[in-house]
Amino acid sequence: MSIEQQKKIRHSGGTKACGFHCIKVKNFGVKIGNDTIIRDVNLHIHCGQLTTIIGKNGAGKTTLMKALLNEIKHEGYIEFKDIKKNTMSDLRIGYVPQHLNIPKNTPTSVYDLFASYISGIPVFLWKSKRVEEKIKQQLSRFKAEELIDKAVCDLSGGELQRVLLSLATYQSPNLLILDEPVSGMDHNGMELFYDNIDFLKREYDLAVILISHDLEYVARYSDRVVLLNQTIIREGTPKEVFNSPEFKETFGKIQYLEEHEK
Template sequence: MKKSKNNCGFHCIRIKDFGVKIGDTNILDHINVHIHCGELTSIIGKNGAGKSTLIRAILNEIKHEGTIEFKDIKNNEYKDLRIGYVPQHLNIAKNTPTSVYDLLASYVTRTPVFFKKNKKAYQMIKKQLAQFEAEELIDKTVCDLSGGQLQRVLLSLAMMPMPNLLILDEPVSGIDHNGMELFFEKIDYLKKNCDLAVILVSHDLEYVAKYSDHVILLDHTIQKEGTAEEVFSSTAFKETFGEKIVR
């Protein structure tokens, strides 16, 4: 298990006192996290621990308490946070004729996608897809993509434009081993070569151990955080997952 390099690049993101309450029930309580640029922060926990709720709160999709601060250290000023998001699934009906080009073009061009293809946008999108070994998918129908292909396309989309924070919500669910390795290699490349922070929600503890710089064990509040080794050897981890062995 790798140790955190504790490397904060030009930006820092602080989630401060996040809380979510539904009726009289606290779903999340007093979540305080410092997310480092150039690092992968993984969020783990049992089902119902509040992981998806935290992501929705960060995305501002649900009402919540607390704030997110995004600071440009180089210029010593606070800025608006730009987030890229890769969901676990994309709800698109079978036989929907939308192509990969149509999907990405809807975000980068003002021309309606049912008009003639914009050659400049087409080449730009193809170049973007090529960064994630998905350029050959540009004319394929989205609903016909395999799980691994779709996640590479969604990752390409999440990186348009370059975000400050990339959120991955169970991104390799249902993908085979080779697809998982390829996906995580791309994420590892992004965190090392781009000025962004990455949050991963995952149940796959093996990959969390292999690729994470920082791990957060969540159960409505933060039970333990640190390197994978520190979290996995903690009492809180054993109480949550039992005596799991992660190599």
């Protein structure tokens, strides 16, 4: 398949699921005191696809993400099935946060950050050639190997996202969760980020969930879109969701989607 054909498939929301794995989010709900934050959230997430969750502020997007990561108490469960072996398996999740809070002038390098993650212990006082080669190999998948000795606090937004993607995919997760990862990034950085996500979809047996408010990029790059307002009020291809009454009631008329469809 040519690069142009791949782009057409990617932009049309027509990426075909590989079928190796089946991830189902079943009956997710979160209550804080007497307040219901999300309720009855059910999702079928395919590997090889980018599923984007959208909604107004306060719709429950961040709460759903934290529940998926098991960071907050919630109802429901995630079912993960290996289709090839027809067995239920443990789900491995990678996560890329919106921000990484590292104070300016902190001397932590990309190597330090990555090596600490790999070994589970502080590594500021030693450096292993073997570990360094592993890190460079992983960083190279996102064209970030030249950043290995750079201080994390000095990375640009695009550079940091490439490092965090390398880190999140190091242990070959089945599901990658991205929390507004392009917030504050310029146009070129955003294009490179989505190209990296496209690479992950094509080359790995990986399902991707993106939390986003950048509706233009959601329309261009997503395979599936989920519109959330405490519960799922609409889901489908970008065209199906963006043209739905539920979307128009939530966001109004979106001109650039019409232009994208031409």
